[in-house]
Amino acid sequence: MTTIFVRINHIGSTSVEGLIAKPTIDILLELPKDYAVNDIAQLLQNDEWILMQKDDKQRTLDLGKGYTPNGFAEKVYHLHVKPLGDWNELYFRDYLRQYPNVARQYEALKLGLKEYFEHNRDAYTYAKSDFVMEQSQKAKLEFAGRYLPPEH
Template identity: 55%
Template sequence: MGKALSEMSLEELWKLFPIILKEHSPSYKEWYLVEKDEIVNIIGKNNIKRINHIGSSAIEGLIAKPTVDILLEIDRNSDIEQIKYKLSNADWILMSLQNKTDLNMSFNKGYTPHGFAEKVFHLHVRFLGDWNELYFRDYLLIHKEIAEEYGKLKQELKEQYTHNRDEYTNAKTEFILKYTKIARKEFGDRYLPR
């Protein structure tokens, strides 16, 4: 029997879970909707302020890792430990937790000691806020030529960083921030909590 994921080094994890890009699948939206309902059932509607499908799998036509990213925004009065406990008991693996200035909890689902499961999810849990990911997603949904440019960049970076997820993510940052800034000008503060 192989090692458990928690026993693997970062290099072993990157080798087991390389950067894979695939053509967009209409299934991503269905995966999101099913998982969204499950999350609501797990932690309760009263804790949830907003829940959104974010990331490349939310953009029709955009090449993406076959992973559905979900941004779960919760009430500032929510019991963080209770939410963490409930999600962990529902097969979500806590990957990181930052709670110094603002909450940023990341969970994964679909990572196995044998590689990716058929369905893979990343869940980003934060307090209700004015998050860049929502603006970037909305911008790419409207500006197909920028989404195409982003897809080409991701293809180039995949070749370079297939087994280094951190470098792959870091190398996309400049592009993402550039168009998020433009999106914020175009959309105003549509996600600012009221």
């Protein structure tokens, strides 16, 4: 297997200074568009990453580390593996960094949703999705071309 990663980024709420966040580090791992999804999933699972979601059509993987039978470990990680070019998380992160007022709106949304979805991660994520996509679309216009690798 010769897959080489293209880029790795810290994303999610912990990547935005001052934003309230769960103690979970979100990582975006970008791979070549033709990466071997099943091989990478197996490689990461062999390194004790838990496969939480796999989308063969979109060629994405979501994995976790730090989950125990008794709850969360001291450190918890989510690894989002995507083909190069799927940059919504980067757009959203940078938009929150650029616009603290939008970050505060996002924080208020998260706190409001926590009451209802504290033990349902998927529903919590879905409930935030309209806000995230709206801000990501604004960022795509403002930051067009920002994430292209240097050779482009």
